Amino acid sequence: MMRTRPLKVALLGCGVVGSEVARIMTTHADDLAARIGAPVELAGVAVRRPDKVREGIDPALVTTDATALVKRGDLDVVVEVIGGIEPARTLITTAFEHGASVVSANKALLAQDGAALHAAAEEHGRDLYYEAAVAGAIPLIRPLRESLAGDKVNRVLGIVNGTTNFILDKMDSTGAGYQEALDEATALGYAEADPTADVEGFDAAAKAAILAGIAFHTRVRLDDVYREGMTEVTAADFASAREMGCTIKLLAICERAADGGSVTARVHPAMIPLTHPLASVRGAYNAVFVESDAAGQLMFYGPGAGGSPTASAVLGDLVAVCRNRLSNATGPGESAYAALPVSSMGEVVTRYHISLDVADKPGVLAQVATVFAEHGVSIDTVRQQGKDGEASLVVVTHRASDASLTGTVEALRKLDTVRGVASIMRVEGE
Numbered sequence: 001m002m003r004t005r006p007l008k009v010a011l012l013g014c015g016v017v018g019s020e021v022a023r024i025m026t027t028h029a030d031d032l033a034a035r036i037g038a039p040v041e042l043a044g045v046a047v048r049r050p051d052k053v054r055e056g057i058d059p060a061l062v063t064t065d066a067t068a069l070v071k072r073g074d075l076d077v078v079v080e081v082i083g084g085i086e087p088a089r090t091l092i093t094t095a096f097e098h099g100a101s102v103v104s105a106n107k108a109l110l111a112q113d114g115a116a117l118h119a120a121a122e123e124h125g126r127d128l129y130y131e132a133a134v135a136g137a138i139p140l141i142r143p144l145r146e147s148l149a150g151d152k153v154n155r156v157l158g159i160v161n162g163t164t165n166f167i168l169d170k171m172d173s174t175g176a177g178y179q180e181a182l183d184e185a186t187a188l189g190y191a192e193a194d195p196t197a198d199v200e201g202f203d204a205a206a207k208a209a210i211l212a213g214i215a216f217h218t219r220v221r222l223d224d225v226y227r228e229g230m231t232e233v234t235a236a237d238f239a240s241a242r243e244m245g246c247t248i249k250l251l252a253i254c255e256r257a258a259d260g261g262s263v264t265a266r267v268h269p270a271m272i273p274l275t276h277p278l279a280s281v282r283g284a285y286n287a288v289f290v291e292s293d294a295a296g297q298l299m300f301y302g303p304g305a306g307g308s309p310t311a312s313a314v315l316g317d318l319v320a321v322c323r324n325r326l327s328n329a330t331g332p333g334e335s336a337y338a339a340l341p342v343s344s345m346g347e348v349v350t351r352y353h354i355s356l357d358v359a360d361k362p363g364v365l366a367q368v369a370t371v372f373a374e375h376g377v378s379i380d381t382v383r384q385q386g387k388d389g390e391a392s393l394v395v396v397t398h399r400a401s402d403a404s405l406t407g408t409v410e411a412l413r414k415l416d417t418v419r420g421v422a423s424i425m426r427v428e429g430e
């Protein structure tokens with residue numbers, strides 16, 4: 001039966017995502033009411049620039065005082081799509097204190113302060129939902145939190161940043177320059193307010209922290225995630241990748257150790273075979289593999305960024321949270337009972353593609369091979385190309401620990417015959 005008193009929703013932030021949330025709340029109002037069992041009313045919209053014309057939003061609802069809005073006391077749900085740490089964190093905790101549940105898209109905040117925010121939600125008997133925070137429109141948080149709650153997840157691997165996938169895809173497929181591709185991603189609403197978060201891997205690392213925490217029922221913070229961005233990926237790297245039948249993607253990889261006693265989480269560019277499903281993820285799309293004991297391998301794929309796709313995830317959470325309000329229930333909170341330590345990057349085991357500039361003379365290959373052997377890193381293939389007394393040597397290893405590889409590279413740099421290490425890239429997905 002439909003309740004007549006509307007559920008009151010406040011929107012904090014009306015940018016790329018917020019404006020789409022407001023639009024869909026209006027255009028789909030009847031369907032949302034039918035699905036929830038009560039109408040949903042936009043009770044206030046906090047913005048930074050009040051003079052901006054916002055189509056479809058009653059100017060009487062607009063305020064620059066987000067704090068007063070969340071303190072009203074009559075709100076059922078606060079949707080936080082401002083981004084960043086403050087004032088978002090204080091606004092969310094204030095919303096809980098004043099009786100509202102919260103839907104957020106803020107991965108940076110959740111990766112840093114997720115535990116405290118979950119605790120605040122629990123203390124006040126309210127919900128904290130954030131499907132939009134990881135991989136945009138793709139349902140991933142809810143499947144991990146709910147659908148896979150009876151299984152044991154061992155690995156989560158994928159592309160979780162739309163901006164960098166868009167840039168890498170353009171560089172690979174059209175030869176576009178980095179800045180040109182980044183400007184386009186920004187204009188399309190994919191990039192963070194400060195795109196450094198995207199290109200330096202902070203955004204993907206925040207998402208990896210959130211995914212690892214939920215998947216492994218443990219606490220993983222942004223600082224626990226090893227991070228390398230994609231700003232150093234060059235056209236030459238793409239050429240090398242192509243010669244190996246690979247492309248380059250920025251991956252987030254969260255793994256449970258084989259003995260189950262610890263986890264790792266990392267973000268870095270990696271070569272993957274063109275035959276791997278992740279290689280064909282184009283533009284701002286994301287794709288994530290989840291591997292678990294009982295289910296085996298699952299793949300989640302879809303738009304990972306952009307106003308409308310992200311608003312879809314926010315609206316899905318809004319419906320879920322509103323339903324919970326009507327039944328005086330709350331959804332699952334934080335599950336961190338496993339309390340697993342997060343191991344350092346040195347313990348991660350994978351394959352490597354190393355490109356060296358070396359002197360083109362007899363014995364160099366043997367010297368280089370000896371260094372690899374001394375560090376216990378087994379070589380899979382070597383390719384050498386000579387040019388005017390110099391040569392480029394490309395070594396692809398078998399699986400080795402990151403610590404052994406780091407030791408190998410340090411020793412290689414000390415060889416007189418090695419002029420430089422042109423690039424080191426991990427090889428995944430084989």
Ligand SMILES: NC(=O)C1=CN([C@@H]2O[C@H](COP(=O)(O)OP(=O)(O)OC[C@H]3O[C@@H](n4cnc5c(N)ncnc54)[C@H](O)[C@@H]3O)[C@@H](O)[C@H]2O)C=CC1
Nearest residue numbers: 013014015016017046047048081082083105106305306310
């Ligand atoms: N754009 C995207 O594709 C996605 C964004 N997100 C997340 O959604 C959130 C919002 O992102 P966007 O909409 O892209 O950013 P945006 O920069 O377009 O929008 C944020 C809005 O908040 C406003 N704002 C800033 N401080 C405020 C304050 N104190 N009070 C009221 N309004 C304030 C800004 O003026 C701006 O209009 C961020 O946490 C972002 O990481 C998540 C998934 C995808």
Ligand SMILES: N[C@@H](CC=O)C(=O)O
Nearest residue numbers: 161162163190192305
């Ligand atoms: N900047 C982010 C937005 C979505 O999370 C991205 O590009 O993925």
Ligand code: NA
Nearest residue numbers: 131134136138
């Ligand atoms: Na999502």
